[in-house]
Amino acid sequence: SKCSTLYNVYGPTETTIWSSIKKITDEDIHHQAPEYISIGKPLHNNTFYVVDENFNLLPAGIPGQLLIGGDGLAAGYYGDEKLTNEKFIYKNIFGKNQKFFASGDIVTLDFKGNFHFKERKDSQVKIRGFRIDLSEIEETISKIEGVKEYAVKSFPEAGQEVFIAAYIVMKANFKLSENEVKTFISKFLPSYMIPSYIVFLEKMPLTPNNKIDRKNLPKPSKDLITGSTQVKPAVTKTEKIILEIWNNVLKRNISGVNQDFFESGGNSILAMKLISEIETHTGVRLPLSILFENTTIEKISEVVDKEKSLSWKSLVAIKKTGNKQPLYIIHGAGLNLLLFNTLKDLMNEDQPIYGLQASGLDGKTEPLKTVEEMASHYISEILEFDKSGVYSVAGVSFGGIIAYEMAKQFTEMGYKVNFVGLFDAVAYSSNKNLPRFKRFLKTGILVIKQILFAIVNFFEIPMGMKKQFIIKKLKGIARRFGHKQYYEFERRVDVGLEKKEIKEIPDYMKKLMETNYKALDNYIISPADVHVTLFKAKLKTFYIEDFKFFGWKKFALKGIDVIEVPGDHNTTFAPPNDKLFADILQKKLDSREI
Template sequence: MDAPLNTDAINALNDTAVAYPKEKALIHLTAAAAAQNPDKIALKFHDRVFTYKALNDAANKLAGYLVDQGLKRGDVAGVALDRSPEMVISLLAVMKTGAAYVPLDPDYPKDRIEFMLEDSSAKILITSEKYQNHFAANAKEVLIEAALEKFPDYPAVEPESGVIGEDLAYILYTSGSTGKPKGVQIRHFNLVNFLLSCQQSRPGLTPADKVLAVTTISFDIAGLDLYLPLITGAELLLADSATAKDGRALLDLVKAENVTVMQATPFTWRMMLASGWDSKIDLKIYCGGEAFPKDLATQLLPKTSEIWNLYGPTETTIYSTIKQITSDEDITIGTPVANTQIYIVDEQLNNLTDGSIGEILIGGDGVAVGYLNREELSAERFIKDIFSADENARMYRTGDLGKIRQDGEIVCLGRIDHQVKVRGYRIELEEIEQNLLKQGNIKQAVVIAREDTPGMPRLVAYVITPEAKEGIELKNQFDAWQKGLLEVLPEYMVPDDFVVMEAIPITPNGKIDRKALPKPDYNIIYREGEFVEPGTDNEKLVAKIWQQNMGIEKISILDNFFELGGRSLVAVKIMAAIEQETGKRLPLATLFEHATIQKLAKRLEGDEVISWESLVPIKPTGSKMPLYIVHGAGLNVLLFNALAMNMDAEQPVYGLQARGLNGIDEPLDVMEEIAANYIAEIVAKNPEGPYALAGYSLGGIIAYEMANQLIAAGKEVKMVAMFDTYAERSTVNDSAAKKAVSKAILGTKKFAHSFVLLAEDPKRTIEYKGLMLKRQLIKLYWKVFKSGQKREGFFAYDNEIDEASEKALRNYVLKPLDITLDLFRAKKRTFYMEDFEFLGWTPFAKKGVNVHEIPGEHNTIFAPPNDKEFAEVLQKCLDRVAKK
């Protein structure tokens, strides 16, 4: 049995209020630390040493120079410098001017950095002569070398910028599901609250500590690396880029410099362990960026003095919860940092404190402003904090699953969506897929993260190609894709492996079945020439080590380490094994020049889940503007297939199916929410538009509300089409008496019109009326005799969804929109309507209603042979509106 809930611990979970100087900016704290410790070492980089006074003076001088270059409070400056003291000085200087910085790792793709500069409207780009004129941007380029030459002209006084806690400190870009990064806006008080909590509470830091900083500034956790020691009076030891990627070099540095605190991702800790870490070090470990695995805790616990697990997204300022790990059997993400609240909620945002699993939401003083220039996404992820007494408080939807443990600690259970973490980096798989589709010879692409070898996650891309290749030609194709991706994505987002497939597996409802994607055959090697067996003793030794550590059974001595998918963690293990076997210690960089078994051996001879998304790709390929068709009351989007297949070869068509078909997701019963749900999925795949929307029957009303919301959001809607949808006037606001009268009048008219229909086509009228009666009787039977009992089979949940949809329709009030509406009206009438010509839409489409007659009746417009004529009429209409 589970242990009983500790209600006191759970109640105290969010009791985190702590006073702190919210009005102050981060640079006020670093300046205060400099005043208190002027002669103490603040920063060390190789042989270069800066005291607190020297570092603060340099930042003040650079701030003065930047002000003369036009940078002021409220502006944005990009910082693209290699890891160096000048990088740290530049970050501090930008904040001292009152501006916010955008951290730019020069190793990142040029296009990505240029996008960040443009999106952030950076006024100035601080870089070095090494990267002069390298980045195309509107920002004024300021070279750090030129600035340093001018230092004698500037006093070392604190600039009077007027910066306060509410001002932005930085804008940090994270991976985005639309294919473009999104900028998270962090204020000074967000950062000050987090850093003071870490300093004064958990994990704690003192002036006697020495902190080794290894994280790129484009990763938000670098904020802890750099600023926590500098507000404390501790020493900051800055590792260069090469050292930060070499586990053995990091381990040597920790030992040689007597480092007391180091923060890194699980991937970096594994690198260090693989490099021969075999004894205990008096080192306090901060582990964050991704989930902390049990096996890693098992290895690290006996080798360190303290281990702290830290959790939190960029959007809530570096980390939001902290837990000291003392046993590999007790791994959680702990409890919130100061002035932070953690909630586990269900889909209705009910707070779950009984151990139930739900989404992790984070509130408090760490919550960012939102995403820069992404109002829709900000509104979706940064929502009103309904648990706070502060009317303006907001909380962030993390998309992580979690639960509250019996003792009040939080357990994180992974992602709700397809976002993953690889080597500590948060990755939106859709961003990789979007960029893969821009490469040559790819029709469809799906990317997932696999961990077939524990502790070694790999990105695998599954692709369908129009042109089949084999052998070395296929390998060259893989290389070309990787090269193309490296031009637009960071290295950590480029797939390690590619699998060419004839078809992507799908679930019964037509969605990609990611769980069914096969494990790659890691033993397949594409090589130019013949397989060459190892001959010398050293070649045999190296081959054996490569095979053991790369999981490949047979490797030619001419095969290239990197072309085999080798990465740094594997390289560390290989080099450690070589050292253990031969006693010769080779740097990792040896593999660049000695990337084959043959070359490395010679060097030794010398002295080295089923998805139920609403958006269904019916015909996703094509160059034309996509058409999105919303399901009717029957919930089935399969009937749109014939229509789509009869349209132009370049016409993409997507269907939208109802939420709740899986029996897990709760059906939505508010029209605005149904529309918003569908829009979110469409915009996630197609953020820019323009949009062509259509709906069948009930779906037409949903499409109309989708158009309303998209237009309100500033999106371009080229088409709003009704597939035989009637615009019924809602009676939700009528009095009971008026409703009764309206219902009686309409009933009378329908009854009278039945005789007209009988005269025109008695057989079909009787069939139709019989079908309607049968549906009503089935619905009544389940409501009266089977109340509360679940139906079985594929459509087990359609009754619940129908009821939710009917409720949404009853309560929805149509409002006029400034649009032209295209009405595709069935020629044959099978029921009464007050407006047979325009189906009631004239009052709601301010720019008019275009009527297109299509063959068949309401239930047969998609059936052969009607589908071909319908498709032809629809395609002409789509092509016409697309040209406007």
């Protein structure tokens, strides 16, 4: 309303201010979050290339460092030959040796030729298996009322993982505690991005140019940390047992029973190990979903002590609060609902999310043997809990197939389904009803296409990823033809774990995963009077017969929407893709007809 035309221009000083431009359209404003508007295309006489850590060119969709070339390049840094040689490089591209500025900006190229800024390379750090941008944490802290100055820094910890510390200088007459800062950050960022320490300083150390001297930010110590959450020692027998398990699993020396599992370095794989160890030492078998609402030793101990009074339910709360229509997400073949823990932190605070975990995950109830039975059971629990008559269901991969069957059954029962989300889910339908010859012929043709796709994929992926690609494919062959003792389970259930991690999975969970895959093998998809939304991962890592609709168009009689989301089949819910996925999903949910 304040101008007739708006442009987004980008460029560092080293390339004479502006290097690319993007005219902002109504579509950019209404269909994308502001931070995802692209920086456009290079100006005339400028060239952009995206490269990996070894300066190999990357294809569209893969994030990497932006190299800028062309007439706008500076000669270098005056009087600083070392920095000039580091930042201004020569690279042979398409047979021509050219000069480039290594910007340090991480970007991606989309399929329309537009570049998207992601983050600064020098602010990236890998913590607990997640690569994160420290500037995102700083931006969140800047929104806290009363904060005058702020900085975030990572520190290596001897024998342990890297940890994050946030430094804050408060304005006059304002006061905050460490817990208040962490609570505020948790409203905007996932748990693994919450700093381990909040340090309040009277003033920041400065460089001669009056910028914050990050190198001289002091390492957190008890003397520096004020307003910290008081550590509660283990008191009960159960708390002491779980505290010891906790430290062994996380490889940390935690003393308080009120510290958060995920903030302390936990993830879904370690959660599986934690639950298994708790069963070994206490005899109590807990579902992984317990960790959605019970993330401290104190709370888990209370659950263990009350275990006899617990009633098993497939329906669990991922995020209870909010007045919007709930979203019900179904587990995948790997059973792990903790995959969706990131959505709890990143989606609208008014959006309730519930998960459906597999029957039999408690090790006591019998696993359901068909997709139809699973769908019927999950529907019965939803109807018992939610009497609204209008439902939204979703699932990733195998969970998407169950969600589709649930939508079909809901509709046949006379209920309204206003959202069916298929998260990179392929319409896999059993061919066991075909004659034996046709079944073998179809399988043989599919295998040949998969091999050809893998060969093409090998030449398209970045040089730095080729070794990992080959190792993954060789492991796949080993799973199918290797020694039974090591590979029998992973051959049937490709959960992407190492041999050591597979051994740590309890037998009842292995049995349940096998049952799920047998159910999938026997399921025949039939058309339904529903509309579906396919969230399709941008990067394809395996062959799909129908790359456009993943096979769903002929089954969803009311139509299909296709939305491309960042990452591949295994990284859509991992940072930095999780934030964009959550934004896209929330916008789609907000457009539902109630």
